[in-house]
Amino acid sequence: MSKIFSRYGDGTPFETTEKELMEDLVAGTQDAAERGKIDPLSQDDLDHIADIMKCRYTAVGVDPGYECVLTYDGAPIKLIRTNVNVDRLQALQIYEKLMGADTLEMGFVDYSYKPIKHIVTYEQPLMEQALLSTTAPIIYGAQPNLGLYSQPDGPFPNPAELLPAGRIAEAKESYEKAVEEAVRDMVYVASAMYESGADGIILDTVGAAGDADALAGLKTAQILKAKYPDISIEMGMAGEFVLGMHGSLEFEGVRLAGLYNHQMLELAEQVGVDIFGTVMNTNTTESAAWNLARAITFTKSCTDIAKIPIHANMGMGVGGVTVNDHTPIDITSKASKAMVEVCRLDGL
Amino acid sequence: MRAAGDLVARMQMAKAMKIGDAKKYVAERLGVSIADLTDPIIMTEVRNDLKLGTLHAGARSAKGIEAKHNIAELLDLDINCVRNFKSNTTR
Numbered sequence: 001m002s003k004i005f006s007r008y009g010d011g012t013p014f015e016t017t018e019k020e021l022m023e024d025l026v027a028g029t030q031d032a033a034e035r036g037k038i039d040p041l042s043q044d045d046l047d048h049i050a051d052i053m054k055c056r057y058t059a060v061g062v063d064p065g066y067e068c069v070l071t072y073d074g075a076p077i078k079l080i081r082t083n084v085n086v087d088r089l090q091a092l093q094i095y096e097k098l099m100g101a102d103t104l105e106m107g108f109v110d111y112s113y114k115p116i117k118h119i120v121t122y123e124q125p126l127m128e129q130a131l132l133s134t135t136a137p138i139i140y141g142a143q144p145n146l147g148l149y150s151q152p153d154g155p156f157p158n159p160a161e162l163l164p165a166g167r168i169a170e171a172k173e174s175y176e177k178a179v180e181e182a183v184r185d186m187v188y189v190a191s192a193m194y195e196s197g198a199d200g201i202i203l204d205t206v207g208a209a210g211d212a213d214a215l216a217g218l219k220t221a222q223i224l225k226a227k228y229p230d231i232s233i234e235m236g237m238a239g240e241f242v243l244g245m246h247g248s249l250e251f252e253g254v255r256l257a258g259l260y261n262h263q264m265l266e267l268a269e270q271v272g273v274d275i276f277g278t279v280m281n282t283n284t285t286e287s288a289a290w291n292l293a294r295a296i297t298f299t300k301s302c303t304d305i306a307k308i309p310i311h312a313n314m315g316m317g318v319g320g321v322t323v324n325d326h327t328p329i330d331i332t333s334k335a336s337k338a339m340v341e342v343c344r345l346d347g348l
Numbered sequence: 349m350r351a352a353g354d355l356v357a358r359m360q361m362a363k364a365m366k367i368g369d370a371k372k373y374v375a376e377r378l379g380v381s382i383a384d385l386t387d388p389i390i391m392t393e394v395r396n397d398l399k400l401g402t403l404h405a406g407a408r409s410a411k412g413i414e415a416k417h418n419i420a421e422l423l424d425l426d427i428n429c430v431r432n433f434k435s436n437t438t439r
Binding site: 064065067068069070071096097100101102103128131132133134135136137139194196197198199200230232234274275306307308309344345346347 | 361
């Protein structure tokens with residue numbers, strides 16, 4: 001029996017057998033099903049993923065009919081980070097004219113709403129100029145990033161210091177105050193960018209600082225939709241479930257701590273979010289097959305119930321893709337193909 | 349932008365349409381089949397004919413905000429920046 005090329009979650013290559021590959025797929029889907037209390041993948045779906053993983057081509061693409069839309073994560077920031085010396089307007093033109101991007105995302109180098117508030121008057125004219133010279137829709141994106149609201153970076157006592165000291169009530173109060181402040185900042189910035197013509201707003205990496213962070217994202221979306229009924233909002237998650245850093249925060253009667261993506265999706269739909277971005281974490285010591293089956297199981301629990309488009313986050317440690325800055329094209333393309341075809345995704 | 353991904357994306361963003369519905373809507377508005385939407389050769393011709401902007405836009409072709417005026421009309425969308433453009437060019 002021929003060996004099958006694969007990788008671990010940290011990107012390390014290894015060879016496996018058909019039997020081991022299927023064992024990993026089954027273990028991955030079962031892990032997701034048990035944690036999320038969701039259905040595991042069917043044998044047909046597992047066989048389809050196995051066929052993709054066994055493919056000897058270095059790069060693969062979706063079957064005709066499964067083509068989907070691509071959105072990007074802080075697009076111009078990627079060029080700046082890789083030392084490509086262009087301004088953001090040119091970066092967006094490169095994405096559109098050279099890469100053929102479906103959508104463009106403008107983001108500030110400090111990709112959080114709080115620091116953008118101070119310089120938003122510089123962001124608006126740049127967005128307006130970009131909109132004149134490009135054709136694809138431009139989304140403005142940033143994170144709630146509640147970490148910036150606690151000392152020493154922000155005004156409120158640091159829950160990470162209060163919690164280990166047993167000062168639970170003070171930590172919770174700090175999170176609650178941070179939510180109020182973050183919502184104000186996000187609504188301020190998103191309103192400005194929308195009024196400057198942005199085609200949409202991305203609330204990205206929602207839940208990164210736990211349930212308070214998730215609450216800030218949901219409240220912001222709710223306020224923006226009430227203020228601008230036509231505004232388009234994409235909400236992207238930070239991880240596969242919401243950490244209960246506060247523990248008791250609720251949105252519309254639903255406790256946020258411990259919610260998996262399919263449960264956050266329902267709240268996102270409730271507040272009028274237009275596109276939901278799923279995120280499933282990669283385990284570096286498990287195989288690509290284990291990670292991918294697990295990520296697809298979680299994602300499928302979203303696409304099975306979604307009334308709005310689902311764009312799965314794929315790459316750099318999420319969606320079954322390895323945890324590398326430059327992800328190998330083999331696992332990136334195979335994971336993307338499997339994710340799109342099994343989940344019938346609307347976008348990546 | 350190599351084919352019709354930006355147009356399908358607009359329907360997802362503006363109307364929260366799932367991929368199948370968005371493709372069907374765009375194909376009907378453009379007068380092409382759904383399979384044509386992902387063909388860069390066919391779509392470049394269609395986009396040139398309908399002045400929807402292309403990857404490598406030549407002289408006198410519709411570009412940037414010009415193309416978005418036509419996209420808004422063709423897809424029956426109220427594109428935010430097109431609305432702003434009209435507001436700023438009307439006294």
